[in-house]
Amino acid sequence: MTPSYKAGFATLIGRPNVGKSTLMNQLIGMKIAITSSKPQTTRNRIQTVYTDEKGQIVFLDTPGIHKAKNKLGNYMVGVAEHTLNEVDVILWLVEPSNFIGAGERHIIEKLQEVNTPVILVINKIDTVKKEEILAFIDTYRKEYDFAEIVPVSALKGTNKEDLIETIMKYLPYGEPFYDEDTITDQPERQIVAEMIREKTLRCLEDEIPHGIAVTIESMKYKKNLCEIQATIICERDSHKGIIIGKQGAMLKKIGTQARRDIENLLECQVNLQLWVKVKKDWRDSDILLKNFGYNPKDTE
Numbered sequence: 001m002t003p004s005y006k007a008g009f010a011t012l013i014g015r016p017n018v019g020k021s022t023l024m025n026q027l028i029g030m031k032i033a034i035t036s037s038k039p040q041t042t043r044n045r046i047q048t049v050y051t052d053e054k055g056q057i058v059f060l061d062t063p064g065i066h067k068a069k070n071k072l073g074n075y076m077v078g079v080a081e082h083t084l085n086e087v088d089v090i091l092w093l094v095e096p097s098n099f100i101g102a103g104e105r106h107i108i109e110k111l112q113e114v115n116t117p118v119i120l121v122i123n124k125i126d127t128v129k130k131e132e133i134l135a136f137i138d139t140y141r142k143e144y145d146f147a148e149i150v151p152v153s154a155l156k157g158t159n160k161e162d163l164i165e166t167i168m169k170y171l172p173y174g175e176p177f178y179d180e181d182t183i184t185d186q187p188e189r190q191i192v193a194e195m196i197r198e199k200t201l202r203c204l205e206d207e208i209p210h211g212i213a214v215t216i217e218s219m220k221y222k223k224n225l226c227e228i229q230a231t232i233i234c235e236r237d238s239h240k241g242i243i244i245g246k247q248g249a250m251l252k253k254i255g256t257q258a259r260r261d262i263e264n265l266l267e268c269q270v271n272l273q274l275w276v277k278v279k280k281d282w283r284d285s286d287i288l289l290k291n292f293g294y295n296p297k298d299t300e
Helices: 020-028 071-085 102-111 130-141 160-169 188-204 237-244 246-266 286-291
Strands: 006-014 046-051 055-061 089-094 118-122 148-151 213-222 225-234 269-278
Touching (some): 020 055, 118 160, 188 213, 237 246, 237 269
Parallel strands (some): 006 055, 006 089
Antiparallel strands (some): 213 225
């Protein structure tokens, strides 16, 4: 490895639904983190890897920083805030606006407690006029001493290369942490579960709240086929009926859409069987949170 090679960690933070997962998927060129129009889609810290001839960036995509309403919410905020001291550079994603609300001010307070360089990433610039962007930059520059400010469109990929180059500036020189063909350290089961959860959120739209988890009961490979059995967990009996739908139509729709993404990921045919179970108030149960992969000890 040449002495000029760089390798380090970058975390993406921001309020829920600002486009962190979309940006990360765009930067690494592959869908790993799930996206949804609903806030708080990301629940765990998802680690993905970008590698080129100049260096390697290990991205940590965290849950949105928000005011927690239950134990799951506390877990999610803890995961996000815990990463700020662990990385070489912080990417703070914001939407293009001249208004800095209470949520943004809370994040600024958290950033003032760390010494890590912060790159402000103004996302969704495809939704505003070019001449307005300078005013947004000026608004935020007055609030915090950013190392850099980069406007992007995660959806369109605008300024993607500029952002990669800017991140590399703040990484230390050193050997890569992963092989160059590594995209993520997430287990296949976890990515598959998240893909099913994404399709559930998208298909149901506003019909039920965010109290959905997905567990993979089994994944078995047979030649060019992967047989997957998964369970969608919800909090209410009424939610179960909505997820299944009339004559099972909604569950079938979720399964069909999820199967396409899973087949692209695994590069083989997939036989996906879905069930729905009710676990009342699971988001406030320490035992169930741990069973579904959200361990509070991860944030300590």
